[in-house]
Amino acid sequence: MQVGVIGSGSWATALVKILTQNGQAVHWCVRHANQLEHIKRKRQNPQYLPTARLDLSLITLTTQVKEVLQACELLVIAVPSAYVKSYLQELSADDLKGKKVLSAIKGLLPEHNELLNYFLQNHYGVALDDYFAVLGPCHAEEVAEEKLSYLTFSGIDLSTTQQIAALFSCEYINTIVSADILGVQYAAVLKNIYALGAGIAHGLDYGDNFLSVYIANAADEMAGFLQQFGAEHVVVGVHEGSDELNHRKSMNYAASVYLGDLLVTCYSPHSRNRRFGNMIGRGYSVKAAEVEMNMVAEGYQASRCIYQLNDTDKSSIPIASMIYRILWEQVPADEGFKALEQTLI
Numbered sequence: 001m002q003v004g005v006i007g008s009g010s011w012a013t014a015l016v017k018i019l020t021q022n023g024q025a026v027h028w029c030v031r032h033a034n035q036l037e038h039i040k041r042k043r044q045n046p047q048y049l050p051t052a053r054l055d056l057s058l059i060t061l062t063t064q065v066k067e068v069l070q071a072c073e074l075l076v077i078a079v080p081s082a083y084v085k086s087y088l089q090e091l092s093a094d095d096l097k098g099k100k101v102l103s104a105i106k107g108l109l110p111e112h113n114e115l116l117n118y119f120l121q122n123h124y125g126v127a128l129d130d131y132f133a134v135l136g137p138c139h140a141e142e143v144a145e146e147k148l149s150y151l152t153f154s155g156i157d158l159s160t161t162q163q164i165a166a167l168f169s170c171e172y173i174n175t176i177v178s179a180d181i182l183g184v185q186y187a188a189v190l191k192n193i194y195a196l197g198a199g200i201a202h203g204l205d206y207g208d209n210f211l212s213v214y215i216a217n218a219a220d221e222m223a224g225f226l227q228q229f230g231a232e233h234v235v236v237g238v239h240e241g242s243d244e245l246n247h248r249k250s251m252n253y254a255a256s257v258y259l260g261d262l263l264v265t266c267y268s269p270h271s272r273n274r275r276f277g278n279m280i281g282r283g284y285s286v287k288a289a290e291v292e293m294n295m296v297a298e299g300y301q302a303s304r305c306i307y308q309l310n311d312t313d314k315s316s317i318p319i320a321s322m323i324y325r326i327l328w329e330q331v332p333a334d335e336g337f338k339a340l341e342q343t344l345i
Contacts, residue, residue, distance in 0.1 A: 117185075137264040
């Protein structure tokens with residue numbers, strides 16, 4: 001299968017590393033010509049994940065999305081959700097006709113408050129059968145160090161989902177297949193918001209005891225939202241059977257792609273959302289935090305998207321709503337968390 005990747009950040013670089021180490025040729029679209037030239041010279045991405053060494057014999061680099069599409073059967077979209085529209089603006093429905101799309105983003109498109117699959121279906125005619133998502137607790141920095149990680153590949157066409165997952169399976173990447181294409185994406189969006197809150201709590205000097213209660217309540221809130229929006233496998237402790245090949249349990253809410261990703265994003269020092277929130281808790285403005293990080297924290301835009309999306313369906317999300325109010329309505333972080341203290345159980 002010919003694979004194309006668009007995106008030039010840490011996660012895109014990590015995915016290219018995995019694919020090429022598996023012997024898979026990759027057509028890779030990066031944002032800027034100077035970045036492309038540096039990768040060619042140094043075999044590393046200069047600004048994002050520079051510790052990942054890249055096999056240039058298997059990489060065709062370009063700055064043109066159309067060139068990648070013309071060469072690939074599977075398009076991996078690994079750009080921040082806020083930039084997806086600008087990356088694809090030159091494309092037509094004909095350009096994506098017959099292509100499989102693998103989403104590697106963990107956010108909603110802010111212009112529409114919608115998942116990528118809905119945007120691609122509405123604007124480019126990409127059927128849900130041809131759409132897949134790769135998610136789970138997998139920091140790019142640990143991929144670069146080849147530390148064992150678990151990735152969940154989701155799609156309603158399970159046979160093709162398994163084929164795509166096989167492209168990424170290696171000694172340090174365990175792959176899992178799921179049909180819950182909507183649930184895993186919403187879970188990835190929400191966990192970034194809750195990780196911002198975990199960072200804010202840390203910045204406000206709350207301790208581990210409070211953080212454990214906060215995350216437990218965030219997990220419960222996330223489960224309620226996922227049920228409201230039609231996710232599968234939300235019940236903990238219940239499995240529908242096991243995989244006949246490797247006897248792995250069936251998916252449920254305790255799985256890596258739901259609860260696991262929430263935990264690592266809230267606790268890990270690699271989590272950019274936690275770092276962003278930590279700066280907010282320490283008194284940084286949103287703008288100052290963005291400038292200092294020089295990377296996108298998906299949870300910032302996602303907090304507004306989820307708040308607006310939930311305005312219609314009205315799931316109970318007091319934690320996510322307070323994070324939104326702190327980031328977008330200038331509620332002081334200490335006042336917001338003082339109010340949250342009384343709602344946690």
